[in-house]
Amino acid sequence: MPSERLRPALVWQIAARDLLSTIRDRRTLNATILMPMILIPLFTLGLPLMLGSFIGGQQQERQKLGVVGELPPALRAALTKDETLADGTLVRAGVILEPVPDARAAVQSGTVDAAVQPATPIPTQAGHAQGTLEVYAKLNNMRAQAGAYSKVQDVVNAYNRTLTLDRLKTMGLDAGVLTPVTLKSVDASPPQEQRSGQLAFLVPMLMLQFILSGAMATAVDATAGEKERGTLESLLVAPVRRGEVVAGKLLATTITALTSACFSVLGFILSGLLVGVFTRGRSGASAEITQAMGGQLTLGVGGALALLGVALSAALLISALLITVGIYARSFKEAQTYIAPLSLAIVLPAVMLQFSDFLTLNTGLYALPLFGGMLTLLEIVRGSVTLSHVGVAILANLVGTTLLGLLARRSFNREEIIFRN
Structure with missing residues (x-):
């Protein structure tokens, strides 16, 4: 019985074949490289700038x-x-x-x-x-x-205080009698969490979104696209094992997904630099809101390695999911129809991360494939992650990748799925 061990050289040849097809499509390259560098600063800097300008503009109008x-x-x-x-x-x-x-x-x-x-x-x-x-x-x-409503509130509050202080002076008292106890807020958050800003949840959300968009083009083209073009049959009759075909396509899809993830990280770093440049030496509502909401992505060596590990496991899981769906579809268009609701299932939990402070976090949440990785990415950005959470999240994603990979391999072995059009 021949050995079922994968041959790395053949796996890489299959991956290179699919990567070459992806590289030839300039639109895919733009979505993988340019879009993260453009959209992320727009979201993390443009939104606070717009909100700050709006509020500050209303106050000055x-x-x-x-x-x-x-x-x-x-x-x-x-x-x-x-x-x-x-x-x-x-x-x-x-x-x-x-x-x-x-x-x-x-x-x-x-x-x-x-x-x-x-x-x-x-x-x-x-x-x-x-x-x-x-x-x-x-x-x-x-x-x-x-605008006007806020100004009326502020002025009336100041008017009330002025009348009260005048009354106290006639009684021989000072303003201190109105506030026997004063509050002083002290931010107990770690320095990195303070720098991350109120829009820190956008980091895992946008990173997962760009991983998905980067993997989608390669995965669908390498499965449903090849079925539609009739080139998948020539690959399957070659002297390669079905497991090597799945592994090669998974490798190619993961590489494009990780490429998009890396450029999304660069986009966040660029956004943080722009926030620092914009708020340096400036005052007013616009600068304060931009600094509070925009934040900066600052990672140490440990945080960067943890982020890379979680991103890699998430890219593997998403890639395996897309390949499984793509090989089941009859055509490129049908695969896109299947993937559209799947993308919502990935993005919506990421959007809900803005309410993660209300969750009771336990190990079970980190053991959920993909969602546990999102929580871990948010903790990495805020500087509050623990090694156990990183390990559980990565392990959960790898288990999900293995199960989906086995399902994809089984689909490649079934002729009624491979050859139906």
């Missing part, structure tokens, strides 16, 4: 505030006053007060961004009757929330 009735002169002056830094930089622009007959109608028609109406007289001194100021705004509108 003058909105129209409708007024029904009379407001105390001090409150009117505070609403229209500009807030600037010592160097003259505008932090928050005052609003433009416009008398309106109906506050609700003025907001609904878009005449003003928000409107205020005293339900009871607004006091000019603390300690007298309490007044109520109604604020009309479209509360589900982010522009209104970040």
